Amino acid sequence: MPILPAFQTPGIRLTTPEGDDFVFAKATYQHAAPEQIRQVLQRADDFGIDDELQPDPAGSYNFPWLETTPKRSRPVPIGQRVLAQLTLTPTTLEIDAMSLRRLNACRRRLERLLGDRIRLVGTEVKDMEQAPPRTRGPRPEPEEPFVPPPEMIAEIEEKMLRQWIDDSIPALGGLTPRQAVRTPEGRQQVLELIEHAGRMQRKMPKTPGVFAPDYRKVKKMLGLE
Numbered sequence: 001m002p003i004l005p006a007f008q009t010p011g012i013r014l015t016t017p018e019g020d021d022f023v024f025a026k027a028t029y030q031h032a033a034p035e036q037i038r039q040v041l042q043r044a045d046d047f048g049i050d051d052e053l054q055p056d057p058a059g060s061y062n063f064p065w066l067e068t069t070p071k072r073s074r075p076v077p078i079g080q081r082v083l084a085q086l087t088l089t090p091t092t093l094e095i096d097a098m099s100l101r102r103l104n105a106c107r108r109r110l111e112r113l114l115g116d117r118i119r120l121v122g123t124e125v126k127d128m129e130q131a132p133p134r135t136r137g138p139r140p141e142p143e144e145p146f147v148p149p150p151e152m153i154a155e156i157e158e159k160m161l162r163q164w165i166d167d168s169i170p171a172l173g174g175l176t177p178r179q180a181v182r183t184p185e186g187r188q189q190v191l192e193l194i195e196h197a198g199r200m201q202r203k204m205p206k207t208p209g210v211f212a213p214d215y216r217k218v219k220k221m222l223g224l225e
Contacts, residue, residue: 016099024126025103029093029118040113061088065106082151098152157213181222
């Protein structure tokens with residue numbers, strides 16, 4: 001029996017749920033009040049920083065900026081969406097986001113909260129599809145493989161799941177899962193496909209940076225729970 005289709009990221013336009021292309025967007029601020037900044041952000045309800053968050057050996061705090069007002073016109077995300085990752089060091093505050101829109105939104109939020117406690121040093125945006133040109137000569141030393149950040153992996157995996165819901169599946173007689181679940185027989189077939197995908201994924205080694213969407217989450221998307 002045909003099983004779930006394999007997804008190839010080149011066949012998917014990698015975008016955020018807001019419709020923006022994924023990029024590597026970064027902003028860096030300087031500051032001289034790390035403890036004050038930590039306390040201000042801890043009192044806010046959209047930063048994942050609390051008393052239990054411990055600094056790394058260099059004294060830096062790493063925490064997310066979370067979405068707090070999801071748009072009803074968009075599909076509900078699986079869990080609370082991470083919009084950016086922040087790093088608070090003893091002298092800098094850095095934002096890493098997967099779109100320019102998110103970076104600018106996080107900047108506005110931080111600047112409203114922190115005011116003159118922070119000073120922008122610079123911003124940087126890199127296109128994910130941009131590759132360095134090939135040059136002739138000695139072969140360069142191999143670089144470490146790129147591992148996408150967790151928030152990017154989570155969003156792409158969710159995109160894969162939502163695409164699968166509306167894909168024509170041979171095992172369902174050419175129906176999409178969304179169409180198939182309208183009948184008791186189709187619901188059972190979709191559940192069997194989901195369970196099969198789960199068994200296959202559990203057999204695969206877990207490698208950092210590899211997309212492995214959890215098809216069990218489709219049950220919630222299709223109202224099968």
